[in-house]
Amino acid sequence: MKRRIEFPRAEGLYSRQAHVALPTGTFEREIGRQGFFGPATHMYHRHPPTGWSQIEGPLQPRAFRASDLGAEETDQAPWEAPSLISNAHIDLRIWHTRSACDRLYRNADGDLLLFVHEGALDFFCDFGHLPLREGDYLLIPRSTSWRVAPHEPATLLAIEATESSFGLPDRGMLGEHALFDPAILETPKIDESFRAQQDDRSWTIVVKARSALSSLTYPFNPLDAVGWKGNLAPVRVNWRDIRPVASDRYHVPPSAHTTFLCDRFVVCTFCPRRIENDPEALKVPFFHSNDDYDELIFYHRGQFFSRDGIAPGAVTLHPRGLTHGPHPKALAQSQRQPRSETDEVAVMIDCRDAVVVSEAAAQVEVPGYAQSWSESA
Numbered sequence: 410m411k412r413r414i415e416f417p418r419a420e421g422l423y424s425r426q427a428h429v430a431l432p433t434g435t436f437e438r439e440i441g442r443q444g445f446f447g448p449a450t451h452m453y454h455r456h457p458p459t460g461w462s463q464i465e466g467p468l469q470p471r472a473f474r475a476s477d478l479g480a481e482e483t484d485q486a487p488w489e490a491p492s493l494i495s496n497a498h499i500d501l502r503i504w505h506t507r508s509a510c511d512r513l514y515r516n517a518d519g520d521l522l523l524f525v526h527e528g529a530l531d532f533f534c535d536f537g538h539l540p541l542r543e544g545d546y547l548l549i550p551r552s553t554s555w556r557v558a559p560h561e562p563a564t565l566l567a568i569e570a571t572e573s574s575f576g577l578p579d580r581g582m583l584g585e586h587a588l589f590d591p592a593i594l595e596t597p598k599i600d601e602s603f604r605a606q607q608d609d610r611s612w613t614i615v616v617k618a619r620s621a622l623s624s625l626t627y628p629f630n631p632l633d634a635v636g637w638k639g640n641l642a643p644v645r646v647n648w649r650d651i652r653p654v655a656s657d658r659y660h661v662p663p664s665a666h667t668t669f670l671c672d673r674f675v676v677c678t679f680c681p682r683r684i685e686n687d688p689e690a691l692k693v694p695f696f697h698s699n700d701d702y703d704e705l706i707f708y709h710r711g712q713f714f715s716r717d718g719i720a721p722g723a724v725t726l727h728p729r730g731l732t733h734g735p736h737p738k739a740l741a742q743s744q745r746q747p748r749s750e751t752d753e754v755a756v757m758i759d760c761r762d763a764v765v766v767s768e769a770a771a772q773v774e775v776p777g778y779a780q781s782w783s784e785s786a
């Protein structure tokens with residue numbers, strides 16, 4: 410597709426190439442629309458744009474020890490766990506499950522994307538059996554009937570695409586097999602484990618529709634398929650299957666790490682990769698004001714190279730209207746003695762509509778996060 414040629418205007422000191430060779434002593438901030446795809450300007454500031462001395466009012470960067478929420482509980486379905494963050498298009502929960510479901514579940518409110526943070530479990534559904542392990546994404550199409558049987562206590566991130574569905578991003582110039590080949594996607598198998606669970610006892614399916622629960626009871630196990638064919642089924646992909654795009658000479662924006670796309674949000678995966686080695690290239694994420702989106706990040710494992718004091722299982726929220734970017738120590742280290750690679754694994758969810766934080770999430774809020782960019786923090 411041809412793009413219109415545009416001539417950016419510029420004033421004062423600036424870099425002709427974003428994220429590279431910033432004017433000495435400056436901090437670059439990208440002010441952008443439509444995520445990383447719309448009109449944008451790069452500002453070159455004398456001070457870090459996150460260096461506020463005070464921040465008051467409802468708009469705050471926030472962090473939550475999300476996996477601590479309900480850690481002593483066990484829930485059979487993700488929607489039995491408290492909602493953390495939501496709006497009309499997304500519902501984000503942390504789901505702790507320890508024992509095999511004694512009934513089936515079906516979400517009629519939208520597709521459900523699970524990410525296994527800890528544990529291993531078997532997933533049984535209309536389409537067969539899929540074993541799940543740490544680091545797996547499992548995309549469950551709307552109204553699929555399913556249950557899980559954990560082998561060990563499991564903690565999952567559950568993302569509902571309310572009234573919507575997940576798809577894959579267009580790979581554009583990278584081609585169809587970039588990031589992961591579609592052949593990597595695993596679908597459930599009608600295998601020995603699936604056949605073994607086809608008993609004749611009474612089973613109930615709990616259906617969630619418009620957030621209300623109804624139940625259907627059968628005098629047999631409805632997961633009784635002997636076969637299927639088609640292009641609609643749950644799919645599994647592990648972060649280890651994702652081969653991130655990286656550049657030695659340019660810090661690629663988060664959008665290059667998009668894994669799943671929804672109508673009103675995107676899910677990106679930050680995977681281990683080499684860090685830029687060009688002396689002039691930025692080596693941590695650039696400060697940005699992503700003014701059309703609220704950004705959520707779930708930290709899965711590794712050392713988070715742009716944020717201090719964030720542990721695995723945490724969720725951060727960076728709302729529109731505020732600039733976000735690297736913490737001072739991470740930025741200083743990237744300039745002084747840059748690391749050669751990052752081992753972090755994180756799931757970023759960029760939401761086009763403003764999100765609401767639940768009272769449950771506020772119970773596990775990390776105090777002082779909004780001040781954590783101050784040089785003295």
Ligand SMILES: [Fe+2]
Binds near residue numbers: 697704727
């Ligand atoms: Fe961001």
